[in-house]
Amino acid sequence: MPATPSASRTLGRDLLGLALIALAGLAGYWLFPDNLAFLTRVISVALLVLSLDLIVGYCGVASLGQGALYGAGAYAAGIACINGVTDPVLLILIGGGAGATMGLLMGAIMLRAHALPQLVLSIAIVQLLHEAANKASSITGGSDGLSGMSPAPLFGIFEFDLWGRSAYLFGLGLLLIVFAVLRFVTRSPFGMVCRGLKEDPLRISALGIYAFPVLLKMFVISGAVAGMGGALAAIATQVVGLDSVSFEISANALVMLVLGGIGHLYGALIGTVIFMALEHIVAAINPFHWMTLVGAVLIAIVLFAPRGLSGTLDELARLLTRDRWRAGR
Amino acid sequence: MQTALSIAMDALAYGMALFIICIGLSLTMGLMRVVNLAHGAFAMIGGYIASYAARDLGLGYAFGIILAMIGTVIIAVPLERLLYRRIYDRSELSQVLMTIGITFCVIGITNYFFGPTLKTIPLPAELARSVDLGFRSIAGHRLFVIASGLVVAGGLWFLIERTGFGIHLRAAVENAPMARALGIRTEIIYAASFALAIGLAAFGGVVGAEFLPIEPYYALRYMVTFLVVVSVGGAGSIPGALAACLLLGAIDVTARYLVPDFGNFFFYLAVILVVCAFPRGLMGRAQ
Numbered sequence: 001m002p003a004t005p006s007a008s009r010t011l012g013r014d015l016l017g018l019a020l021i022a023l024a025g026l027a028g029y030w031l032f033p034d035n036l037a038f039l040t041r042v043i044s045v046a047l048l049v050l051s052l053d054l055i056v057g058y059c060g061v062a063s064l065g066q067g068a069l070y071g072a073g074a075y076a077a078g079i080a081c082i083n084g085v086t087d088p089v090l091l092i093l094i095g096g097g098a099g100a101t102m103g104l105l106m107g108a109i110m111l112r113a114h115a116l117p118q119l120v121l122s123i124a125i126v127q128l129l130h131e132a133a134n135k136a137s138s139i140t141g142g143s144d145g146l147s148g149m150s151p152a153p154l155f156g157i158f159e160f161d162l163w164g165r166s167a168y169l170f171g172l173g174l175l176l177i178v179f180a181v182l183r184f185v186t187r188s189p190f191g192m193v194c195r196g197l198k199e200d201p202l203r204i205s206a207l208g209i210y211a212f213p214v215l216l217k218m219f220v221i222s223g224a225v226a227g228m229g230g231a232l233a234a235i236a237t238q239v240v241g242l243d244s245v246s247f248e249i250s251a252n253a254l255v256m257l258v259l260g261g262i263g264h265l266y267g268a269l270i271g272t273v274i275f276m277a278l279e280h281i282v283a284a285i286n287p288f289h290w291m292t293l294v295g296a297v298l299i300a301i302v303l304f305a306p307r308g309l310s311g312t313l314d315e316l317a318r319l320l321t322r323d324r325w326r327a328g329r
Numbered sequence: 330m331q332t333a334l335s336i337a338m339d340a341l342a343y344g345m346a347l348f349i350i351c352i353g354l355s356l357t358m359g360l361m362r363v364v365n366l367a368h369g370a371f372a373m374i375g376g377y378i379a380s381y382a383a384r385d386l387g388l389g390y391a392f393g394i395i396l397a398m399i400g401t402v403i404i405a406v407p408l409e410r411l412l413y414r415r416i417y418d419r420s421e422l423s424q425v426l427m428t429i430g431i432t433f434c435v436i437g438i439t440n441y442f443f444g445p446t447l448k449t450i451p452l453p454a455e456l457a458r459s460v461d462l463g464f465r466s467i468a469g470h471r472l473f474v475i476a477s478g479l480v481v482a483g484g485l486w487f488l489i490e491r492t493g494f495g496i497h498l499r500a501a502v503e504n505a506p507m508a509r510a511l512g513i514r515t516e517i518i519y520a521a522s523f524a525l526a527i528g529l530a531a532f533g534g535v536v537g538a539e540f541l542p543i544e545p546y547y548a549l550r551y552m553v554t555f556l557v558v559v560s561v562g563g564a565g566s567i568p569g570a571l572a573a574c575l576l577l578g579a580i581d582v583t584a585r586y587l588v589p590d591f592g593n594f595f596f597y598l599a600v601i602l603v604v605c606a607f608p609r610g611l612m613g614r615a616q
Contacts, residue, residue: 062422109601113608115421116364120560123553124600131594247553251429258426288445288545292437298430302423303415 014183017266018176025172029165036164038280040236043171046272047178047229048249049256050265051099054222056254057263058186059215060198061110064250065122066226068129071245072102073227075133075140078240081149088151092174092231099227100220107219111212122250129245145241149234167236174232178225182265185221194218255294258301261308270310336586337579342471343540344578345478350533351558352485352570353526359565360502361519363413364421366428368530369548369555370435375401375531376543377439380448390453394535401531402524409523417519432548440545448543450535474536481529486567498522561603563610572611576603 028039052066076098077091085091110121133140140146153166185191196204197211205211234240243249252275260271283290305312354368375397383393412431416424456473459466489495500508501515509515534543541551562573577596584595603611 056422062425064425109605112605116358116564117560117604117608117610119421119425120557121601121604124557124597124604127553127593128597128601131592131597135591135594255426255429258422262422288437288440290437291433292441295430295433295435295437298426298433299412302419302427302430303412306419306423 010187014180017183018180021179021269022172022176025175029168029172036168037236038276040164040168040171041233042273042276043168043175044229044233044236045249045253045256045276046175046269047232048226049253049260049268049272050178050182051222051224051226051229052253052257053262053265053268054182054186054218054225056257057268058191058194058198059218061215062119063110063122064119064247064254065106065110065124065126066222066253067245067247067250068106068122068126069099069102069223069226070230070233070249070253071126071129071133072223073099073230074234074240074244075146075230076227077231077234078146078149079139081151081234082146086151088170088235089155091151091235092228095231095234096224096228099230100224102227103219103221103223104216106223107216111215111219123247126245126247126250130242130247133242133245140242141240143242145239146234147239149238151235151238164236171232171236174228178228179265179269182225186265190214190217255298258308259297261310261312264308264310264314267308267310271308274309332586336583338467338471339586340579340582341575342474343582344575345475346533346537346540347554347558347578348478348533348571348574349474349481350530350537351555351562351574352481352567353529353533354555355559355562355564355566355570356485356522357526358559359563360498360522361417363417364424364428364556365413365526366425366552366556367431367435367548368526369552370432371401371405371527372530372534372537372551373439373543373547374404374435375534376450376538376547377443377448378531379535379538380450380543381443383450384448390450390456393450394532397535398528398531402528405527406520406524409520413523414516414519432552436545436548443545445545450538450543452539470539474539477532477536481532482567482571489567494518494521557597557600559610561600561607561610563607563612566610566612569610569612573603576611 025043029036032039048066048070051069052063055061055063055066073095077095080094081091085094106122106125109125110118113121134142137143186194193204193209193214197209197214201211230240230244233244256271256275257268258271259275260269261267278293279290282293301308307315350368350372354365357363357365357368378400379390379393379397382388382396383390388396408431412427416427452470456469458469460469460472489498497508497513497518500511500513501518505515534541534547541547558573558577559570561577562569562571577599580599581593581596584591584593588595
């Protein structure tokens with residue numbers, strides 16, 4: 001691919017974006033020191049939504065079963081921790097590995113079908129795993145959840161204390177690394193092929209590219225990211241519940257992604273933060289008001305802002321700059 | 330033997346109740362190409378109306394069913410005009426999102442008005458007692474559900490294959506611009522079939538309330554079940570939907586009797602196997 005003249009500019013923008021995420025994360029650390037456990041959960045779910053964006057936004061494969069990958073990572077990390085592997089970095093890697101394996105399996109099944117049957121397969125897989133995790137209570141703790149894990153201090157120094165400071169900063173660091181890697185992956189020729197498959201599969205196959213291995217590879221990457229998110233949740237809360245591998249968390253992840261904007265990595269982050277902050281506030285008042293609100297927001301997005309918040313912001317920015325550019329002439 | 334027979338009877342009745350609810354969804358998805366995840370929400374609205382009419386107003390079961398169907402259609406038609414019409418040509422993802430949104434709103438609003446409790450629909454004496462079939466007796470309600478399912482299947486087949494409305498509907502599905510050019514008013518056809526689908530959902534919600542109890546999370550709890558059944562059967566096919574409902578209903582009921590602690594495990598295992606073997610559903614047509 002020829003180097004575009006703006007290559008250095010996009011690099012600068014990426015660095016700026018990463019700096020902004022780090023800044024926002026640190027601001028959360030200073031502003032809400034009492035809610036760090038919740039903020040860590042936001043980061044963990046943000047990883048899940050990012051992973052979903054890779055499949056839905058970059059490959060065009062609709063999935064309502066992303067919780068299968070997240071839960072696989074969470075349970076793998078939890079079980080490993082109970083069985084004596086306590087190093088947090090290693091646990092994250094185990095979670096990522098388990099998620100990637102599950103992604104390979106799930107992709108191999110889901111890519112057999114298209115459109116609606118594919119969506120149904122994703123739901124069936126997550127429900128199947130949910131029932132399996134419930135049944136295998138000797139390994140997973142069943143409906144009581146898996147508890148009793150005590151991760152070792154991070155790098156041997158920072159304890160995972162009651163306030164969750166080290167867990168939060170650890171999560172923030174993980175998010176930054178994953179985000180930077182994903183930025184690179186989605187820009188790579190491989191990421192471009194995935195986008196092409198979403199836009200026009202016929203044309204891509206006419207170029208001599210076989211879709212299945214490309215999409216399967218993205219499933220594995222997505223699984224690794226989701227699995228790390230799950231492992232982070234397991235380390236931070238030291239409990240793994242059945243809700244981590246459920247249809248509800250999968251559907252919520254899709255709603256967050258759509259709210260933020262499909263096909264934008266930033267959109268996934270924005271959607272997660274706004275959704276979870278609103279849920280935190282409104283659901284505490286009345287869970288049914290929360291459902292009505294989410295429903296109305298979903299309808300409004302489909303009708304008025306199909307590209308989500310980040311897409312709409314992009315469009316606004318483009319309109320504004322174009323007007324200024326015209327005025328400048 | 331006795332157990333096997335009662336399992337078979339329950340499975341048949343449950344499959345038929347599923348069929349009455351799901352066939353409407355199958356029609357909207359196969360003929361109108363809308364993935365309507367809010368279908369269960371309309372079945373739930375029907376159940377609430379019937380429960381209110383039969384239990385709180387004391388109007389009786391039959392009247393409750395009729396009121397439920399009419400009331401639900403009255404609620405659904407404005408929604409079709411305002412919301413659904415805008416997503417007929419949009420991507421599946423948009424349709425899924427909007428209809429999930431509608432489901433959430435229905436759940437929130439229903440709970441606001443009716444509270445979070447379980448709603449029962451009292452059965453009339455004729456359906457509550459058991460009927461002797463000679464070789465064994467069966468609850469009258471089960472028999473009523475099975476008969477209703479057969480009537481719905483036959484009636485729909487007749488409507489779509491043998492009447493003028495059915496011809497217009499199939500023409501509008503096959504090629505909407507050409508149908509319009511021939512003077513078929515496709516918007517009216519679409520609105521009518523949508524209303525039919527919703528009416529069937531309400532009917533199914535009421536008669537199936539013994540199997541799928543009416544409560545605020547009904548729409549969300551069974552949303553996946555309905556979608557799965559339709560997609561296993563192949564959207565738009567009446568025999569396919571019937572086969573899928575009977576098959577999955579049988580698996581679900583049998584598993585619940587024999588290995589209750591596995592929950593829905595075997596149900597979803599069967600779904601994955603069927604969809605992998607028949608990616609278009611049991612009797613789905615090639616697109």
